[in-house]
Amino acid sequence: MSVTKGLDGVLVTESRLSRVDGLAGELTIGGFPLEELAPNATYEEALFLLWEDRLPTGSELSALQTELAALRQLPGPTLEILRAAAAKSLPPMDALRMGADTLTLADPDPADSSPVANQGRAKAIVARVATIVAAYWRLLNGKPVVGPRPDLHHAANYLYMLRGTEAEADEVRGLDTYINSVIDHGMNNSTFTARVIISTGSDMISAVVGAIGSLKGPLHGGAPGPALDMVFELRKRAAASGKSLEAEAEAYVRQTVDAGGRIMGFGHRVYKVRDPRADVLGAAAEKLFKKAGDIQLNKDARAVEQVVLRVLEELKPGRGLKTNVEFYTALVLHGLGFETGLFTPTFAVGRVGGWTAQVLEQIAEAHLIRPGSGYRGELNRKWVPMEQRSGNRKR
Ligand SMILES: CC(C)(COP(=O)(O)OP(=O)(O)OC[C@H]1O[C@@H](n2cnc3c(N)ncnc32)[C@H](O)[C@@H]1OP(=O)(O)O)[C@@H](O)C(=O)NCCC(=O)NCCS
Numbered sequence: 001m002s003v004t005k006g007l008d009g010v011l012v013t014e015s016r017l018s019r020v021d022g023l024a025g026e027l028t029i030g031g032f033p034l035e036e037l038a039p040n041a042t043y044e045e046a047l048f049l050l051w052e053d054r055l056p057t058g059s060e061l062s063a064l065q066t067e068l069a070a071l072r073q074l075p076g077p078t079l080e081i082l083r084a085a086a087a088k089s090l091p092p093m094d095a096l097r098m099g100a101d102t103l104t105l106a107d108p109d110p111a112d113s114s115p116v117a118n119q120g121r122a123k124a125i126v127a128r129v130a131t132i133v134a135a136y137w138r139l140l141n142g143k144p145v146v147g148p149r150p151d152l153h154h155a156a157n158y159l160y161m162l163r164g165t166e167a168e169a170d171e172v173r174g175l176d177t178y179i180n181s182v183i184d185h186g187m188n189n190s191t192f193t194a195r196v197i198i199s200t201g202s203d204m205i206s207a208v209v210g211a212i213g214s215l216k217g218p219l220h221g222g223a224p225g226p227a228l229d230m231v232f233e234l235r236k237r238a239a240a241s242g243k244s245l246e247a248e249a250e251a252y253v254r255q256t257v258d259a260g261g262r263i264m265g266f267g268h269r270v271y272k273v274r275d276p277r278a279d280v281l282g283a284a285a286e287k288l289f290k291k292a293g294d295i296q297l298n299k300d301a302r303a304v305e306q307v308v309l310r311v312l313e314e315l316k317p318g319r320g321l322k323t324n325v326e327f328y329t330a331l332v333l334h335g336l337g338f339e340t341g342l343f344t345p346t347f348a349v350g351r352v353g354g355w356t357a358q359v360l361e362q363i364a365e366a367h368l369i370r371p372g373s374g375y376r377g378e379l380n381r382k383w384v385p386m387e388q389r390s391g392n393r394k395r
Contacts, residue, residue, distance in 0.1 A: 003374045008269070012187060013195070013365060017050055017357050020186035022270035027277060029184055038180040038280050039173075043154045043353070044068065046180045047126060050357035051119070064123075065153050071127035072148035072157070075105040078128075079135065079145065086139035092345045093216040095140075099132035100125070101209050110203065118363060121204045122356035129208075129352045130154065133345040134161030140341075155179060158349060159336070170287060171336055177284040178332045181277045182325065182347055184354030186270065190214035190221070194355045195362040199369040204359050211355045212348055218264070221347045225340035227265030228330035231301050245300055249307040257315045263308050265327030272320030281328035288335030301331055 004010050019028040027034040030049040037046065041055075044064050048056040056064060074082075078099050085095040103125060104110050109117060135145045138161075146164045148157050155175040159167035167175075185191070190211040197207040215221035230252070237248040253263055268275055289298045305323055312321040333343050 001372075001374060006269075007192075007371065012192070012369065012371075013362070013367075015186075015358065015361055016053060017354065017361065018184040018186055020270050022268070022272055025271060025273040025276050027185065029180075034181060034276050035280055038277075039177045039284065041176070041180050043176050043179050043183075043350070046183050047353045047357075050184060050353060051122065051360070066150075068123055068127045068154060069148070069150040069152075069157070071124045072131050072150070074099075074128060074131050074135065075102060077105055078102040078132065082132065082136045082139055086136065089140065092133065092136055092140065092341055093212065093222075093348070095136040096129070096132055096345050096348060097209055097212045097216070099136065100129060100205065100212055103128055104203075104205050107205070110205075113203070113363075115363075118204060118360060122360060125204065125208055125356055126352050127154075130158045130349045131161060133342075133349055134158055137162055137342055137345070138164075162338075162342075174284050174288045174332055174336060178281060178329065178346070179350030179353075181280050182329070182350040182354075184351070184357065188220065189217075190351065191355060191358050194359050196369045198359045198362045199365075199367065204356065207359050208352060208355050211351075215348055215351065216344065221344045221351075223264040223324075223326035224330040224333065224343040224347070227327045228301075228334055228340055228343075230264060231297070231304050231330075234304055235300060245303055246307050249304045250311055253308050253311040254315070257312070263312065265330065266308055266312060266323060267319070267321040268324045271322060271324065274322045275324045277325040278323045278328045281325065281332050285328060285331035285335050288332065294335065297334065298331060301327070 017030065019026075021027075029037050029046070030053065032049075037049075041049070042061075044061060045055060048054075048060065048064055081098050081102055082095055085098060090098075106124065106128070107121060131148055138145055143164075146161050149160050152160055152166070153172075156167060156172045159171060159175060187195075193214040194207040194211040197210045198204065218226065234245055234248045234252060237243075237252075238245045241248065256263060286298060289295050305327060309321075309323065312319075329347065330340070330343060333346060338346065
C-alpha cells in the first residue's frame with residue numbers, strides 16, 4: 001500500500017463550490033473565474049452564490065442582507081469570553097476560536113440538524129464571526145466595542161465595527177474584493193478540517209471552530225502578517241545600511257533559505273504558477289494606495305517580490321515557488337489601515353462563508369471521512385510483567 005503524505009493530489013470529494021487549477025493558475029468560484037467575481041460581487045452575493053449555486057435577484061439579495069444584519073449581535077457570554085481573552089492579550093485567532101465556540105448559546109435549537117436549521121446556522125455563523133473579530137480587536141486595543149449597524153452591508157459593517165466610523169465606498173469595495181477572493185479555495189486545510197468534523201455527524205459550529213484552529217497556522221492563513229513585516233524590516237535595514245532595498249532583500253532571502261527557513265507569502269501546495277488571487281488583490285491594493293498615499297510601500301513590496309522570486313528560483317530551482325495570496329492580502333489589508341494582527345482573523349471573516357457552504361455540501365454527501373495510514377511500528381510484542389521491565393530495552 002503506498003502512502004500519499006499530506007494527501008497531496010488525492011481527491012477526497014467532488015464539490016461544485018470552487019475549482020483550483022494549480023498548473024494553469026486559475027481559480028473558479030461557483031462557476032465564475034475569480035477575476036470576474038471578486039471585484040464585482042458584494043460578499044453577500046458571493047455567499048448566496050455558494051449557498052444557492054446562482055446569483056441572487058435584487059430582492060433575494062436585500063432579504064439576505066437583512067437576515068444577516070439581524071444575526072450580528074453576540075450572546076453576552078461571548079463578549080465576556082472576549083473580554084477575558086483581551087485581559088490576557090491572547091492572539092486574535094485564539095480569541096476568535098474561543099468566541100466562535102460560544103455561538104451555540106445563540107443557536108435557537110442546537111439539536112436541530114434539519115437542512116433549514118443548518119442554513120440558518122450558516123448565516124448566523126458568518127454574521128457573528130465578523131462581529132467577534134471586530135469586537136475582539138477593539139477590546140485588545142483597549143477600546144469599547146462598537147455594535148453592528150443593521151443598515152450597513154457585511155463588509156461596510158465590519159469596517160464600521162472595527163473603526164467606529166463609516167468607511168468610504170472604495171474601502172468597502174476593497175474589502176469585498178478581498179473577502180470574495182478568499183471565500184473558498186478547494187480542499188484547503190481548514191475546509192478539509194471542517195468537512196472531516198461534520199462528516200462524523202457533528203455540528204456546524206464544531207466544524208467551524210476546528211477550521212479556525214487550522215487557519216491559524218502559518219502554513220495556511222497565518223502568513224500575511226509576516227509577509228508585510230518582512231517588507232517593513234527590509235526597508236528598515238536598507239535605511240540603516242544605506243544599501244538598496246533590493247540588496248537587503250537578496251541577502252535576507254539567501255540567509256533565510258540557507259538557514260532552512262521559508263519566505264512568507266511565497267510557495268503553495270497547489271499553485272506552481274502565480275496564485276491568481278495575487279493579481280486580483282494587487283489591483284485592489286493599488287486602488288486603495290492611491291488614496292492612502294502609501295504608493296511607496298506598494299512599489300517597495302513589488303520590488304521585494306521580484307527579488308524573492310528570482311532568488312528562490314535560483315536557490316530552489318524547479319519547485320515553482322511563486323507569490324501566493326498572502327503577500328497581496330497584506331497589501332490590501334494594509335491599504336485598509338489594518339494592523340498585521342488583524343490579517344488572519346480577516347481571512348477567517350472571508351473564508352467562513354466557504355466553510356459553511358462546504359459543510360452543507362458534506363452533510364448532503366453523508367459520507368464519513370476516514371482515511372487510512374500505513375503502520376511502521378513493531379508487531380507481535382509479548383506482554384512483560386512490570387517487575388521484569390528494564391528501561392526502554394526492546395523485546
Ligand atoms: C505554502 C507551503 C506550506 C507549501 O509548501 P509545500 O507544498 O508543502 O512545499 P514543500 O514544503 O514540499 O516545499 C518544496 C520545496 O520548496 C521549499 N519552499 C517552499 N516554500 C518556500 C518558501 N516560502 N520559502 C523558501 N523555500 C520554500 C521547501 O523548503 C522545499 O525545499 P526542498 O525541496 O529543498 O526540500 C510553503 O510554500 C510555505 O511554507 N510557504 C510560506 C508560508 C506561506 O506563505 N503560507 C501561505 C500559503 S497560501
